[in-house]
Amino acid sequence: MVLWGICSLGQAFTHSASGLIACRFFLGAFETGVGPSTPLFLSFWYQRNELVTRVAIYFGASTVAGTFAGAVAYGVLKDLDGVHAIPTIALGLLSFIVLPDMPESAGRWLTEEERRLAIQRTKSSGNTDRNPFDKKQFLAAVVDYKVWLAVIIYIGLNVALASFSIFLPTIIRDMGFSSLKAQLLSIPPYVVACLLVFIVSWNSDRTLQRGYHIIAVCSLGVLGYIFLLASLNVSLRYTGAILVACSIYPIIPLTLSWVFNNQLGHTNRAVAIGMVSMIAQCFSMLGTQIYKTEDSPRYVKGHVVCLVFLILAAISAGLLRFLLSRENKKRDQEHGEPETMDMSELNIEGIYDKHPQFRYAL
Structure with missing residues (x-):
């Protein structure tokens, strides 16, 4: 910093x-290191069923700050x-x-x-690992299907997030508002999204369910882009913009916490979150290039691209949840259902999330 x-x-x-x-x-x-390292830091302090809410507070605060940063910068700090x-x-x-x-x-x-x-x-x-760096964990994270499916989810998020955060005032302006009013009308979607981030994250921690929540909020975004595409009605299109905001921002803490919940070992966890953030951020460049002036006021191309990537994220979340659920059931059949999820007495050294008593967060 x-x-x-x-x-x-x-x-x-x-x-x-x-x-x-x-x-x-x-x-x-x-x-670039602050975004992934802060949730990583929180994962060393909070339990699995507490993490999404804490990560949501971090990213929710940045959402609120982003809402008012421009006004504060101009009105208070311009000189x-x-x-x-x-x-x-x-x-x-x-x-x-x-x-x-x-x-x-x-x-x-x-x-x-x-x-x-x-x-x-x-x-x-499961935070019992004391190795500062483990080559085996590094390689295991690089080839882990859980990490790569999380990468795809985060790619879908980043394409929509990059375009939304940059072009929302332009999209609203082309609904027929002045530039100043468009800036003001870009605030409510962020406020509603911030509230939903906390609600969704709290419920995800309460149920220890990540996949279903990601699918649900992706569906909100898909519906929002359909509203933006299907009608010239200003109210419907503005509602669509709010739904898109309510979709993309909750995906951030849900996905990152899902990665942390299912990757044991410090090196494994750090490499996994680094891969998810680094690869997905590269696709943010795509999000900044899909809304062209010549496509106004409908921006069909940009909306369709974002819609497709959110559908891809939802499918990936569903597939990841299915594979993790199947693995949990397999371990239950082979080793019996664990009496407790407390891993403090388990020796996970060298096997980490492959331990027969470990169950993945779904």
């Missing part, structure tokens, strides 16, 4: 296109060059002091009893 804040600050002092491009390049390079970077740098420095890495090293902020409880809680969810 400190390095990306410095790059952001550097933009205030550049006087050429090449300098700005260099700042933006390094800004992206330093910023304060470089100030945008200062909170990022300050928060990055503060995190070195107040943010513990793992429960084992949280002695400064937790009592000994609280620290032991935190360690026990995460051990019960």
Whole structure:
């Protein structure tokens, strides 16, 4: 965060296109690790049935910030060059002091009893690995079908997310509104989506069901794009935009938490989430190129592409859930149903999620 804040600050002092491009390049390079690493950090502190809600708080907060960032930047900070970077740098420095890495090293902020409880809680969810890097885990993650199906789900999300976040004001403007009113009307979809992120994530944690929730919210997005495609009625198309927002944002915490729930071992988990984020983010470039000026006001091509990718995400989620459910049933038949999901006493070293007493989150 400190390095990306410095790059952001550097933009205030550049006087050429090449300098700005260099700042933006390094800004992206330093910023890219924060998205996947924050949920990874949370996975070391929270149990399987708590994780989606915590990840949702993180991404939900960024959704709210994105809603009002433009207005704040223009209305409050328009004459304060470089100030945008200062909170990022300050928060990055503060995190070195107040943010513990793992429960084992949280002695400064937790009592000994609280620290032991935190360690026990995460051990019960399979966080017993103490290897800083394991080559076997690395290779296992690279060839794991669970990871690749999660990649496809996240690709479907990123195509729709990239296009929606960039082109929503334009889509609303071409419904017949002024540019200023289009900016204002782009706020409600984010607000409704933020609320749904928390509701869906809470219910997903309550039931420990990920796949069904992803399929459900993908279906909302498909319906939203159908509304945008099928009619010139402004109210129906605006409703479609809200449904799309309600679809794409809940997929983020659901997918990332599903990966964490089913990948045991620190290296395995880190590689898996890195693959999902890195590969899927490459497809964000597609999302930025599918809405063309000549396609206005219907934007049929862009809507159809996003619709197809959301359907692909839903199919992948359904397939992943089916395969995981089949594996759980196979283990139940061969080893019996586990009496508890507490994994703190299990020796998972070397086998991790292949342990006969481990059951995948569905």
